[in-house]
Amino acid sequence: CTHYLFIVVVAVNSTLLTINAGDYIFYTDWAWTSFVVFSISQTLMLVVGAAYYLTFTGVPGTATYYALIMTVYTWVAKGAWFSLGYPYDFIVTPVWLPSAMLLDLAYWATKKNKHSLILFGGVMAGLSLPLFNMVNLITVADPLETAFKYPRPTLPPYMTPIEPAVGKFYNSPVALGAGAGAVLSVTMCALGCKLNTW
Numbered sequence: 001c002t003h004y005l006f007i008v009v010v011a012v013n014s015t016l017l018t019i020n021a022g023d024y025i026f027y028t029d030w031a032w033t034s035f036v037v038f039s040i041s042q043t044l045m046l047v048v049g050a051a052y053y054l055t056f057t058g059v060p061g062t063a064t065y066y067a068l069i070m071t072v073y074t075w076v077a078k079g080a081w082f083s084l085g086y087p088y089d090f091i092v093t094p095v096w097l098p099s100a101m102l103l104d105l106a107y108w109a110t111k112k113n114k115h116s117l118i119l120f121g122g123v124m125a126g127l128s129l130p131l132f133n134m135v136n137l138i139t140v141a142d143p144l145e146t147a148f149k150y151p152r153p154t155l156p157p158y159m160t161p162i163e164p165a166v167g168k169f170y171n172s173p174v175a176l177g178a179g180a181g182a183v184l185s186v187t188m189c190a191l192g193c194k195l196n197t198w
Contacts, residue, residue: 032173035137039130039177042094044188046070047125050100051117051192060108067100092140095132099125103189114193122189126181130174 049070050063074093082088106121107113 035173036177043129043181048188048192051189063100063103067096099129122186126185130177
């Protein structure tokens with residue numbers, strides 16, 4: 001019971017972080033910088049919980065189920081924001097499911113080899129999530145237009161929407177997020193597996 005409760009708690013916390021980080025699309029000047037940080041945080045959160053759940057049950061497919069829990073919670077949160085008068089794409093729900101499927105695939109294809117899950121699954125999840133999220137953002141309304149249409153007066157001045165400066169820090173947020181995510185996900189995947197032995 002404690003193990004399953006842990007899974008739900010992690011999924012809820014994943015959703016809370018999404019609510020806090022997911023409206024980065026509003027802050028257009030920081031969009032690409034926020035995208036990298038957002039992608040890395042979401043990747044690590046997905047991998048540690050999914051690896052824990054997967055190695056706890058030993059059944060390929062449970063990582064995808066864990067990602068589904070996170071997704072459902074976040075869509076419910078989107079509905080809550082929508083009821084407050086914000087646009088429905090105010091929170092961009094991350095695409096966790098394909099990356100979780102890759103974790104399941106790595107575990108299944110290597111006949112439940114935990115070390116292969118950590119190495120192959122961690123790298124694949126880290127590389128894939130920023131790519132899927134960028135494809136996801138293509139479907140979102142123009143952030144600059146949305147930001148000025150729905151201003152948030154409680155924001156500090158440095159967070160108010162201004163003209164975007166795409167490429168100001170680097171030109172490929174997907175590559176940077178995927179590179180950092182691939183390295184860090186291996187560590188977090190190992191942590192998720194280790195949690196089952198404590």
